[in-house]
Amino acid sequence: MRLRTFLAAGAVASVALAGAAQAEDMTIVSWGGAYSASQMNAYHKPYMEMNPDVNIINDESAAEAVAKLRAMAEAGNTTWDVVDVVASDAIRLCDEGLAMEIDVDSMLAAAPDGTPASKDFGDFLVTPCFIPQIVYSTTFGYRTDMVGDTPPKDVCAVFDLENYPGKRSLEKRPINNMEWALMCDGVAMEDIYDQLATEEGQARAFAKLDTIKEHVVWWSAGADTPQLLADGEIVIGSTYNGRLFKLIEEDKQPVAMLWDGQVFDLDGWIVPANLSDERKKRALHYLNFATDTQRLADQAKYISYGPARASSAPLVGKHATLGIDMAPHMPNEPSNMSNTLLYNYEFWADYRDDIDAKFQTWLAK
Amino acid sequence: MANGENVSGPILAADGRPLKQSLARALRLQKLRALALIAPLLIFVLVSFVAPITDMLFRSVENAIVPDTLPLTVAALEDWDESAGKLPGEEVFAALHQDLLVAVAAKAHTKLGSRLNYEQTGVASLLRKTGRRVKRMEEDGDLAAQFAKIHKSWADPETWATIKRFSSAYTSGYFLNAVDAKLGATGIEARPENERIYIFLFERTLLLSVVITVACLLIGYPVAFLLATLPMRTSNMLMILVLLPFWTSLLVRTSAWKVLLQQQGVINDTLVFIGLVANDGRLAMINNQTGTIIAMTHILLPFMILPLYSVMRTIPPSYMRAAKSLGATDWTAFWRVYFPQSVPGIGAGAILVFILSIGYYITPELVGGTSGTFISNRIAYHISSSLNWGLAAALGVILLMVVLVLYWLYDRIIGIDNVKLG
Numbered sequence: 010m011r012l013r014t015f016l017a018a019g020a021v022a023s024v025a026l027a028g029a030a031q032a033e034d035m036t037i038v039s040w041g042g043a044y045s046a047s048q049m050n051a052y053h054k055p056y057m058e059m060n061p062d063v064n065i066i067n068d069e070s071a072a073e074a075v076a077k078l079r080a081m082a083e084a085g086n087t088t089w090d091v092v093d094v095v096a097s098d099a100i101r102l103c104d105e106g107l108a109m110e111i112d113v114d115s116m117l118a119a120a121p122d123g124t125p126a127s128k129d130f131g132d133f134l135v136t137p138c139f140i141p142q143i144v145y146s147t148t149f150g151y152r153t154d155m156v157g158d159t160p161p162k163d164v165c166a167v168f169d170l171e172n173y174p175g176k177r178s179l180e181k182r183p184i185n186n187m188e189w190a191l192m193c194d195g196v197a198m199e200d201i202y203d204q205l206a207t208e209e210g211q212a213r214a215f216a217k218l219d220t221i222k223e224h225v226v227w228w229s230a231g232a233d234t235p236q237l238l239a240d241g242e243i244v245i246g247s248t249y250n251g252r253l254f255k256l257i258e259e260d261k262q263p264v265a266m267l268w269d270g271q272v273f274d275l276d277g278w279i280v281p282a283n284l285s286d287e288r289k290k291r292a293l294h295y296l297n298f299a300t301d302t303q304r305l306a307d308q309a310k311y312i313s314y315g316p317a318r319a320s321s322a323p324l325v326g327k328h329a330t331l332g333i334d335m336a337p338h339m340p341n342e343p344s345n346m347s348n349t350l351l352y353n354y355e356f357w358a359d360y361r362d363d364i365d366a367k368f369q370t371w372l373a374k
Numbered sequence: 375m376a377n378g379e380n381v382s383g384p385i386l387a388a389d390g391r392p393l394k395q396s397l398a399r400a401l402r403l404q405k406l407r408a409l410a411l412i413a414p415l416l417i418f419v420l421v422s423f424v425a426p427i428t429d430m431l432f433r434s435v436e437n438a439i440v441p442d443t444l445p446l447t448v449a450a451l452e453d454w455d456e457s458a459g460k461l462p463g464e465e466v467f468a469a470l471h472q473d474l475l476v477a478v479a480a481k482a483h484t485k486l487g488s489r490l491n492y493e494q495t496g497v498a499s500l501l502r503k504t505g506r507r508v509k510r511m512e513e514d515g516d517l518a519a520q521f522a523k524i525h526k527s528w529a530d531p532e533t534w535a536t537i538k539r540f541s542s543a544y545t546s547g548y549f550l551n552a553v554d555a556k557l558g559a560t561g562i563e564a565r566p567e568n569e570r571i572y573i574f575l576f577e578r579t580l581l582l583s584v585v586i587t588v589a590c591l592l593i594g595y596p597v598a599f600l601l602a603t604l605p606m607r608t609s610n611m612l613m614i615l616v617l618l619p620f621w622t623s624l625l626v627r628t629s630a631w632k633v634l635l636q637q638q639g640v641i642n643d644t645l646v647f648i649g650l651v652a653n654d655g656r657l658a659m660i661n662n663q664t665g666t667i668i669a670m671t672h673i674l675l676p677f678m679i680l681p682l683y684s685v686m687r688t689i690p691p692s693y694m695r696a697a698k699s700l701g702a703t704d705w706t707a708f709w710r711v712y713f714p715q716s717v718p719g720i721g722a723g724a725i726l727v728f729i730l731s732i733g734y735y736i737t738p739e740l741v742g743g744t745s746g747t748f749i750s751n752r753i754a755y756h757i758s759s760s761l762n763w764g765l766a767a768a769l770g771v772i773l774l775m776v777v778l779v780l781y782w783l784y785d786r787i788i789g790i791d792n793v794k795l796g
Binding site for chain 2: 075106176360362367
């Protein structure tokens with residue numbers, strides 16, 4: 010009898026707790042590490058102060074977000090409210106009907122001068138489901154003590170074994186590497202994707218990559234290249250610009266940044282499709298706040314990724330703890346942008362499976 | 375007893391029924407009760423393990439999305455002869471137009487695009503683009519020309535052939551892809567040389583798994599032997615050392631190997647310091663097969679040592695002493711008396727390590743570079759990155775089949791009864 014009362018009381022209590030938790034918890038999925046910390050400082054904390062009835066739970070599984078969102082949708086139980094994904098994943102989620110379409114102008118804040126959000130984000134609105142947040146780039150860092158008196162000036166130093174002998178690191182996927190290979194094989198910037206769409210162009214890119222294949226360490230986690238550079242395993246390697254910023258400015262390693270040939274990519278928010286009206290409303294209320302001009306500029310105080318709104322750029326200030334000016338470390342700072350590519354979402358959505366199969370076969374041979 | 379039965383018929387229980395019947399009834403009740411006791415576990419396993427796995431594996435042949443999204447087009451394409459190399463007639467374009475109007479309203483066309491893009495590059499953007507314009511098309515006009523205007527691929531018979539080839543509710547496409555083949559115009563054909571990867575990866579996975587299993591056995595056997603023969607107190611201390619890796623995060627252990635094995639790492643530094651290796655000839659021990667073998671052998675070693683140890687503990691030391699007292703040398707006593715009794719432990723450990731390593735992916739991903747990755751790395755890629763769950767499921771089915779066949783072979787050759795975990 011006593012056991013039964015105990016169980017009943019427990020059941021009532023847990024139902025009550027679950028009810029209470031559902032009323033205020035909002036799960037936001039992101040990448041973890043310094044990136045999640047920057048969002049916590051710039052978005053979550055001020056938002057929770059203004060809305061004490063909302064409790065933001067930070068989930069760090071953005072790396073598997075696409076697969077998990079699909080699994081959740083199939084199970085009919087989506088537990089996430091807002092998800093941070095890269096733009097190419099947002100396009101796939103949108104294609105699969107797993108992310109909700111956002112009407113940018115009616116749902117998001119306008120710029121302080123009244124420019125509507127759709128104009129403020131401009132070309133960065135690559136799919137109707139995606140709210141851009143930051144611009145990051147994949148670019149190269151090199152060991153200053155291993156390149157002699159002639160530090161590399163352009164991205165083709167990666168393919169120059171004569172002047173820069175030693176290992177280099179590249180990401181274990183075709184995206185970006187194929188572009189760099191063609192770029193350094195003499196293909197003009199605007200012809201790269203036309204070339205890559207043909208068998209000959211792909212073969213040409215692989216032939217260029219073949220010249221350094223034996224000297225490449227292939228990475229799959231963003232932390233790999235910084236570690237390899239810090240340990241002196243490689244001379245030069247590609248990674249995200251924020252990782253290199255940390256390595257150079259915070260960890261004070263003998264590494265320098267090579268902005269030439271950087272490939273821009275976008276990271277931002279999506280809202281899962283099929284949320285209940287109440288949760289949808291809450292998620293949009295949060296996003297309206299977290300993606301306004303000031304908030305995007307605030308994030309740059311904590312991490313060296315550029316705000317995706319044009320109106321945020323003039324507001325970028327100093328790093329919160331290091332006290333250095335952040336503008337020169339932004340990938341979309343004009344002086345860093347002399348030779349850049351924007352990730353071609355349309356192209357890679359089509360060719361990703363095809364070229365990836367060839368790339369993996371090429372790697373294995 | 376047997377005599378008595380023959381003479382006086384069935385023995386009766388106290389309530390007058392035949393004893394056999396009564397016993398069977400009691401046993402049945404007992405069985406039911408036992409079943410009821412394990413029912414929660416059984417239901418749990420069925421619901422949380424068998425059902426999802428079956429569902430996942432079923433995706434390797436499932437293709438309902440094409441006939442569901444384009445029902446009219448699929449029906450209209452039935453009469454079209456793909457081998458003629460001509461475009462289908464206007465009625466097919468009209469059917470496609472109708473289907474797409476419905477699909478766009480339900481936002482199903484882009485999903486279909488992702489599905490067909492696995493078979494023909496470019497269909498994803500083709501359907502995305504067509505979906506944006508389909509509402510503005512004129513129904514009475516020349517639809518074939520209007521579609522061709524949206525995208526030239528609609529004027530390419532190959533696009534239509536792809537739709538027709540993958541128009542049934544079930545497909546062999548994923549399985550063919552998983553064995554480096556595809557459905558072409560003339561039936562099943564091999565993929566071009568520069569796209570053949572999966573069979574190669576299956577072979578590599580099996581080969582490396584065997585190497586890892588043998589390495590675990592060679593290192594683990596002496597350790598288990600030592601543990602089993604030392605006095606209890608000392609062996610308990612050593613046991614903790616064996617178990618310690620179990621309590622450390624897998625990622626920590628894998629990263630530790632990076633620090634040790636890389637070219638500027640501890641081992642290479644030491645070798646250079648004592649002069650065994652020249653400074654410019656540092657050994658490449660990580661980001662290749664060597665790295666995978668070393669790190670995985672370390673990680674899976676406890677799975678070999680523990681079954682070996684528990685079997686060896688049950689071998690009485692007196693057998694070895696008896697053999698020696700009868701004149702056997704140390705080696706003969708070990709090889710003829712001790713080793714055969716430890717074989718069940720070897721079997722159990724080898725099966726555990728082999729099956730675990732065949733499905734491993736996180737360690738090969740981190741330390742395997744390009745020559746040390748497994749088929750499971752590709753499965754993980756297709757599950758979490760390319761979202762091609764059909765192909766991932768097909769690869770998973772094949773891997774499961776390979777394991778079952780090996781298990782069956784093992785049972786035939788060594789006998790599964792010979793496996794003991796303790």
